Amino acid sequence: MKRTLIRVSALVLLLLISMALYYSGKGHTLLLDNKNIEIDDTSYKALDFAEVTIDSGEEQEILKRDRLKQDVSGQKHRITVVYLESGEEQTIQKTFKIDVGEPIYIISIPALIADHEKWIQVFEPLN
Amino acid sequence: MKKLQMKTILKFAENNAVPLLFLVIVAFGIPLSGFSMNYLVQEIIVRLSRNSFLVLALLIPIMAGMGLNFGMVLGAMGGQIGLIFITNWNIVGLPGIGLAMIISIPLSIILGWMTGKILNKAKGREMVTSFILAFFMNGVYQLVVLYGMGTVIPISNSSLILSRGYGIRNTVNLINIRQTLDRLIPLKIAGIQVPVATFIVIVIVCVFIVWFRKTKLGQDMRAIGQDMGVAEAAGINVEKTRIIAIVLSTILAGFGMILYLQNIGTLNTYNSHEQVGMFSIAALLVGGASVNKGKISNVFLGVILFHLMFVISPMAGKNLIGQAQLGEFFRVFVSYGIISIALVLYAYRKLRAKELSGSALANAQEEK
C-alpha cells in the first residue's frame, strides 16, 4: 500500500515536472513591428526610432518600417519600449501572457504605445 | 628488496597492460600529429564532457556480472526519441534537455526490462546476445522513426519530416538545445573552454554510482557478479536484480546520449546511436577495465586515452605515410582490436580458473 502510494506520487511528480518543463521550455517567436498599422479603423503611425527589450535581454534598436524577430521560451514575458515623444524620452513597460499552442506572435509597437488592447496578436502566415 | 620492487612493477605492468600500451601509442602519435598542446587539451576536455556519461552507464551491468552491456545502444535510441519529440514541440534550452531525459526514462525502462528478460534466458551468453539485440532493436527503431513517425505518431514540425510526408529526416538540427548545458556556467582557463555544468552532472552520476554500490541492491548485484549460484542460495532474487541492473544502465545510457548530442548539436537520426556502444566500450576497456571489473577511474582514463588516439591518428597517419585514411582505418582497427583483446583475456582467464578449480577438485578426490 505504502509502496504503491510512493510510486504513484513519484509518477505524478514526474508528470508535473515534465509539464513545467514543457511550458517553460516551449519556444515562441515574437515579431516586433514598427510599421503604420490600422486596427479597428484606427490607424497608428510608426515611430521614427525606439529601443525594445524583451524580458531581461539585450536592448534592440528598431527604426521605422522595421521588423525584428525575437525567440523566447515560456509564456510570461515583459516588454520594455523606450521612445521619444516630443523630444522627451518615454518608457513603457508591459507584461503579457501568450498561448502555449501558438508558435508565432506579432507585436505592434505603435499600437502598444497607444495602449490598444490588440497590440499583440497571433501571427497568421499568409498562405 | 630490489627484486621485490621489480616484481611489483611487473605486476603493475601486467595489470595495466592496456592503458600502458595506449600511453605508448599516444606518446608516439602526438608529436607525429603535430597538434598543439592547447588544441589537444581543449579536445580532451570536450570529449570528456561529451562521452564520460555514456561510459559510466556501462559500470552497473559489469558489477552484476553481466559483462559489457552492448545493449546500451537501446538506451541511446530512447534518448534520441526524446530529442526528436522536444525538437518537434520546440522546447528550448535546459527545459528541453530535461524533458527529453524524462521522455527517455519510460522508453529506457521498457527497453531495459526487455533486454534483461532476454539476457536472463541467455545466461553465459549475455554479451553476444545484447550485441545482436542492439542490431535487432535498430531495425525496430528504424521501423518506428522512419515509418511510424508522421503517420502513427504525430509530428507537427515539417522541418523534421522527410519530403515524402512521413519519417524523420536523416539529420535533425538540435539548435534549440545545442550546448545549453555546456555553456550554462561559462569558464575559460588560458583560452580553454570548460563546460562546468556538464562536469557537475557527470560528478553527480559518479557519486550516485559510488553510493549505489553501497546500497542493499548494489551489494546484491556484486554478490551475483561474484557467483550467481551462491547469490541465489543466499536468497537474492537473481533474475530480478539482473533486470534492474540492465534497466539502470539503459536509463543512464539514454541520459548520456542526450548529453552527448547536446554537445554535438546535430542528431544523425539513423547513425548516431550505432557507434556509441562500441566507442564507449572500447574507451572503458582502454581505461583498464575488463569484462568483470570496472571502476570510475577506468572511465576517465579510458576516455582521455582513447579519444586522444582518436583525435591524433588521422593526422599522424597523414604525416607518417601521406594518407589520412590509413590513420582512420587504424583507429577503427584499434577500437575493435582492443575489445577483442579484452574479451579474449577475460574468457581465457575464466577458462583457466575453471580448469584449475576442476583439477583441484579432482586432486582432492584422489587424496580421499
Next chain:
Amino acid sequence: MNVVRKIIEKTGWPRLIIGLFLLSLFILAPFVGVKISTSLKDTVVRFGMNGILVLAMVPMIHSGCGLNFGLPLGIIAGLLGGTMAMELGATGPISFFIAILIATPFAVLFGWGYGALLNRVKGGEMMIATYVGFSSVAFMCMMWLLLPYKNPTMVWGYGGTGLRTTISVEGYYLKALSNFLKIEIGGFTFPTGMILFVAFLCFLMWLFLRTKTGTAMTAIGSNPVYAKASGIKIDRIRTISVILSTWLGAVGILIYQQSFGFMQLYMGPFYMAFPAVAAILIGGASINKASILNVVIGAFLFQGILTMTPSVMNSIIQTDMSEVIRIIVSNGMIIYALTRVVKGARK
C-alpha cells in the same frame, strides 16, 4: 490440438512466423502484379551466391564452437585469393580455381590461428568470433591500402597505390561457374554450374560429417563430456572445424563474386556473417546442431524473403521497407536461437 502444439514447439515461433510471412508474400505477389517466376529465379541465383557462406556455418556448429560470427576472416582469405589471382594475371574462368587455390593456404593459416584462439576461450566463442571478424576486417582495411598490388584494374587510378573499394571481376572469373552448362529459359539464365558446385560442396560436407573426424566433431558439439571420455582430441578436432569453416567462407565469397561481378574490399565483408548465421538458423539449425538440409532450406527461405519483400512491399505500400524487415528478421532469428537452452551441451 496437441500435435499442432508440438509442431509449433519444434519449429519455434520465429521460424513459423518467418515461414508464414514468406508464404503470404508468395500468395500476395500475383495480386499486386509481381511475377512469382521472376522472384523465384532471383531467389535461385541468390541461393547459389550465398549457399556456401551458409554452409560455412556447419563445421563450427558441429564442433560446439557456436555460430561462426568470425566468417569475415574466411572472406578475407577469399579476397586475398581473388586479388592475387588477378594480380598474377590469371584470366577467364580458370582464374576462379586459381583464386581458390591461392586462398586455401591463407584460409588454413587464418583458420588455424583462429581455431587456436577459440580453443583458449571455450564458452565465450561467439562474442570473440564476432570481434575477431571485425578486427581482421579493420586490419585488412589498412593492408588493402598498403599491399603492393600493381594491376591497374584493381588499384586507384590516381596515385597508383591502394586497392579500389569495389573491383570488377569482368574478364577474370565473372560467371565462371554460373555460365557453365547454363540453361536459358525465356531471358533468364539458370546458373547450372554454380548450383551444381554448391550442391557438390554440400555433398562433400555431408560425406565428411560421416567420416571418423566428422562424427567426432558432431560428438563434441552435442556432448563434450562424452566426447572427452571417449578419447577424442577435442582441441584438434575443433581446430579442424574452424579451418574448414574459414575455407568454406573463402570459397563462398568467391562464388558470390563470380555471380555478383564485383569484389568488395575494405568494410565490405564487415557484416557478411550475419545473413549467413540468420539463414542457417531459419533453416532449422540451433547453436549446436545443424544439418545440410538446414543449410539448403535456410538459404532458400532467407534469400526468398530478401528478394520477395522489396518487390511485394513496394507494390503494396509504395515504400521499400525491405531493409528494416531484413534487419528485424535476421537478428530476431539469431536472438531466438541464442536464448534457447542448449540441451546436453556444456553450460
